[in-house]
Amino acid sequence: MVACASRLLGSNHRRCGPHPAGVGTLPRPIRGATAGALAARALRLNCLTTHYADLWDEVWPQSPSPGWSLDDPRLSPWPSLTSKWSRASALRNAFERRWALVEIDALAALELGLTVDELCTIYRTQFPVLREYERDTWFDTRGKIAFTASKGLVGVGLDRKSFELWQEHLRQDRPPPKDLDTQGLTPPFEIRDREADMATAFRFFEERLGR
Numbered sequence: 001m002v003a004c005a006s007r008l009l010g011s012n013h014r015r016c017g018p019h020p021a022g023v024g025t026l027p028r029p030i031r032g033a034t035a036g037a038l039a040a041r042a043l044r045l046n047c048l049t050t051h052y053a054d055l056w057d058e059v060w061p062q063s064p065s066p067g068w069s070l071d072d073p074r075l076s077p078w079p080s081l082t083s084k085w086s087r088a089s090a091l092r093n094a095f096e097r098r099w100a101l102v103e104i105d106a107l108a109a110l111e112l113g114l115t116v117d118e119l120c121t122i123y124r125t126q127f128p129v130l131r132e133y134e135r136d137t138w139f140d141t142r143g144k145i146a147f148t149a150s151k152g153l154v155g156v157g158l159d160r161k162s163f164e165l166w167q168e169h170l171r172q173d174r175p176p177p178k179d180l181d182t183q184g185l186t187p188p189f190e191i192r193d194r195e196a197d198m199a200t201a202f203r204f205f206e207e208r209l210g211r
Helices: 002-006 008-016 033-046 050-062 094-111 116-126 128-134 160-171 194-209
Strands: 137-139 145-148
Touching: 033 050, 033 094, 033 194, 094 116, 094 194, 116 128, 116 194, 128 194, 145 160
Parallel strands: none
Antiparallel strands: 137 145
16 A cells, blocks of 8 residues: 555545545555565665664565566666565665656556556656656666756756766767766666656566466
């Protein structure tokens, strides 16, 4: 339920469902493979410090799940079910944290019986601000945000002027000024397509979980 409430479908339900739409009115995933996969991603997103070690050690062994739906070096190894909490348990870089949220959207859609087209339609029609931010968020090869237009991530990545200057140097195959990189970034930089990413995750879990 926490995972569903945190992403697109929970937000859409609160907007469009019966009012007032509190937590008690949210769709709840049933027990089983989908619930385990949702719980696993919620744990990896939230168990960032030793304060969550007991929660991890209790719940993680009860949350069997397929690993990542994408093969990308920016995604950290998936812990075994017997793993105790460590710093490596949590998702640390921006790329993998975003990818876990994409997977949660796909898993919640599967649990609620939606198609991937319906999931993308909800994203496209109900979340214009998120779409705008996604279209102008750039990741480096190590999973860091190089630049983002998101107003919720002020100070993350380079400012627009510095980022565009770096991009210009990359296009001209020239090294950037030495004082330009204040974030320890590694080019090249890329923008992700959230609809394509949700479709990738959806089809992966549809096959693996037999939905």
